[in-house]
Amino acid sequence: MLETALRLFEERGYDRTTMRAIAQEAGVSTGNAYYYFSSKEHLVQGFYDRIAAEHAAAVGPVLAGGPELADRIEGTLLRWLEVAEPYHRFAAQFFKNAADPESPLSPFSPESTTARERAVDVHRQVLAGSSTKTAPELAGRLPYLLWMMQMGLVLFWVYDRSPGAERSHRLVVRTAPIAARAIALSRFRVLRPLVRQLEDLLAEFLPDAHEAEAAR
């Protein structure tokens, strides 16, 4: 049913595809369809969870590989582009509905927590297996920061029309060493005030900081 939904979203657009049409195409009753997925939003969450799971699997060799942080970041993001490629046309269709952070389809939404946590955890392993020492104040936030970098890549990739998303690949190859170097430099004394300001910013604006605060 998820396959059918993704195909219809791609063909007709997300807004114009009804649950009834998805059920019909998938050959299940509308009642059964609602039993498995209580709304179109849940179908999209199913899609997020699937991409996150596929990526977590594909990234295994990178996480078990060498300790060079730039290579680990690059490998992780390139694997994401590979896993996501089959959904590229669908993603463009659909991005309009996910850009609003208040939408349940936003990667920042409470509804996306499972997929987000899974993705953040990949980046936690990227960092944990690397030889780069990080500024202690930032250590807890860094996996989220790398995930934000991944979200920036997603935004770029959604509208990337180069053959084989080649420009997205270039962006990863260019930015991975920059991110790795910035992380390594964050321990230098001269950068400490900057790191502290950044930490304050993240504490206030990162989605989970916000949730944690709201839950108090």
Add this chain to the structure above:
Amino acid sequence: MLETALRLFEERGYDRTTMRAIAQEAGVSTGNAYYYFSSKEHLVQGFYDRIAAEHAAAVGPVLAGGPELADRIEGTLLRWLEVAEPYHRFAAQFFKNAADPESPLSPFSPESTTARERAVDVHRQVLAGSSTKTAPELAGRLPYLLWMMQMGLVLFWVYDRSPGAERSHRLVVRTAPIAARAIALSRFRVLRPLVRQLEDLLAEFLPDAHEAEAAR
């Protein structure tokens, strides 16, 4: 006519508003309407140009003010939020059509060059009037980088539902000193390799670098 168009875009949505309806509401013939604005896209460009002009005017006291870079960045971005506030509801309506960099409505598009250049020029003056010395390799790119930061703010602001866009204000107050400090630090020897990598990235990916390349 621009006022009428903005009102109708806000009320009915951008996609559902026709040139004919705009002309009717504005009390001009459809032919005349097309004489002034050859398409809805041109109306939106008119809107961009207006915001850019209003911002350039509002930012005068900031540019003529003190040399502290953080204050200059903060003042410039806060003035933008003030100028843009009346268009907030319209912006959310409309953002979907501007997020695609291939759309003529994208701030990165060739069609938006006038408004973009005007906005970049404001940031050029922000930097020129400041007491902060910048890394010479980056000096030419920095106004664009600050403009990119402004675009990030716009993205955040479009979906900001806090009263009076208070969270967007907070974001400016938090990020302006970080940006100023990062710019000041870019001259340190330890950061030179990072600055050089960043320069390579920008040369490849900034919109006008891309245009310049295409024009060769």
